[in-house]
Amino acid sequence: MKKITRKLVALAAVAFPLLAANQEPSLRHEANRLGLLVGAAVEPAHFSEPEYASTLGREFNMIEPENAMKWTATEPARGRFDFAPGDKVVEFAEAHRMKVRGHNLLWGSYNPAWLSSRLTSSALREIMHQHIARVAAHYAGRVFAWDVVNETFDAQARLRHSLWYDQPGIGLAGQGTAYIEQAFRWAREADRKALLFYNDYDAEGLGPKSDAIYAMVKDFKRRGVPIDGVGLQMHVLKGAPPDPTSVDANITRLARLGVEVHITEMDVALPTGAGGRVLDPAALGRQAEIYRNIAGVCARNPGCTAFQTWGFTDKYSWIPYFTHFKMGGGLLFDADYRPKPSYDGVLKAFETVKQPPARQSR
Numbered sequence: 001m002k003k004i005t006r007k008l009v010a011l012a013a014v015a016f017p018l019l020a021a022n023q024e025p026s027l028r029h030e031a032n033r034l035g036l037l038v039g040a041a042v043e044p045a046h047f048s049e050p051e052y053a054s055t056l057g058r059e060f061n062m063i064e065p066e067n068a069m070k071w072t073a074t075e076p077a078r079g080r081f082d083f084a085p086g087d088k089v090v091e092f093a094e095a096h097r098m099k100v101r102g103h104n105l106l107w108g109s110y111n112p113a114w115l116s117s118r119l120t121s122s123a124l125r126e127i128m129h130q131h132i133a134r135v136a137a138h139y140a141g142r143v144f145a146w147d148v149v150n151e152t153f154d155a156q157a158r159l160r161h162s163l164w165y166d167q168p169g170i171g172l173a174g175q176g177t178a179y180i181e182q183a184f185r186w187a188r189e190a191d192r193k194a195l196l197f198y199n200d201y202d203a204e205g206l207g208p209k210s211d212a213i214y215a216m217v218k219d220f221k222r223r224g225v226p227i228d229g230v231g232l233q234m235h236v237l238k239g240a241p242p243d244p245t246s247v248d249a250n251i252t253r254l255a256r257l258g259v260e261v262h263i264t265e266m267d268v269a270l271p272t273g274a275g276g277r278v279l280d281p282a283a284l285g286r287q288a289e290i291y292r293n294i295a296g297v298c299a300r301n302p303g304c305t306a307f308q309t310w311g312f313t314d315k316y317s318w319i320p321y322f323t324h325f326k327m328g329g330g331l332l333f334d335a336d337y338r339p340k341p342s343y344d345g346v347l348k349a350f351e352t353v354k355q356p357p358a359r360q361s362r
């Protein structure tokens, strides 16, 4: 489609989002048929870009703030809350009849400088309680699911040392997942309805890290700790992608505990050169296969209720910055919003599921 035509279509789609959402086969159309959420992480600063907005409205029924609801954005200074960036994500979603996943209420990394380990445990406990209570209450009824706690296990399946666990922690240092449990309990107090997720990476297939997460979820469910789901991030950055059969088995065993599984942050990084150009065009085909396999597992497994990528256009991805511009091209649309083979891989994975499974969602 010529660029000018695409822009006219994009402008029309922004003006008439409902029309865009139904006018042609799309990920959203197929996901709706499958009873599946299909999402993308977003930055509200880009909503004013017509093709950014129209592609989102046409292709996705769920969005998640990449950074706009993190601690640095929502509580940049102690006790000073700023919900404006996150509210823009919710407003966009409501205008396009989308759901919003919240991300995240507690993480040991990328916190604002004022959250320092010089604070006492009792101060940190009060700070953590107030943050979770205020942010979850502000978005109650507008965010349907939260990543309550993000990335607390390391590659050896041990609890990471962190401000919240034991440096100095909130008075539960050395007591394993007790501080994680406390975060979930405070989140449930603040929002009686939202689905509460634990979210992590490199734990998609069966292995020591996913075993540790499984054991935590099993313990939490046994003791009535409020947890409703596990987010499998699915960042394919280096090395072999997760084995689809192993991912399927992990989703199935988690679902048997009574929690949902969301694929929360998928991208498949490729080696890039100047200007973010993918160095080996054949790699785009391999990338499409990886996306098709994982999207197929999620579409077929009743325990998987959402499939989300971390961004949707290669124009705005964290990967180049994180890899000093050696990798990129990880998403479904290129920098000009043209669908890539990876997009076709996901769409084909959805289309081939003729009998959608009955998905378990609270």
Ligand code: G3I
Pocket (backbone or CB within 6 Å): 066, 067, 070, 110, 150, 201, 233, 265, 318
């Ligand atoms: O917006 C500021 C800008 O004003 C400033 O000039 C610039 C330089 O300091 O920083 C900009 O903020 C950056 C932000 O991304 C927006 O681009 C932060 O420094 C940077 O730390 C932040 O990185 C994000 C990272 O999480 C840490 O929060 C990435 O965008 C985001 O993609 C990444 O996402 C994480 C998930 O939350 C959890 N799972 C892993 C995933 C990838 O790392």
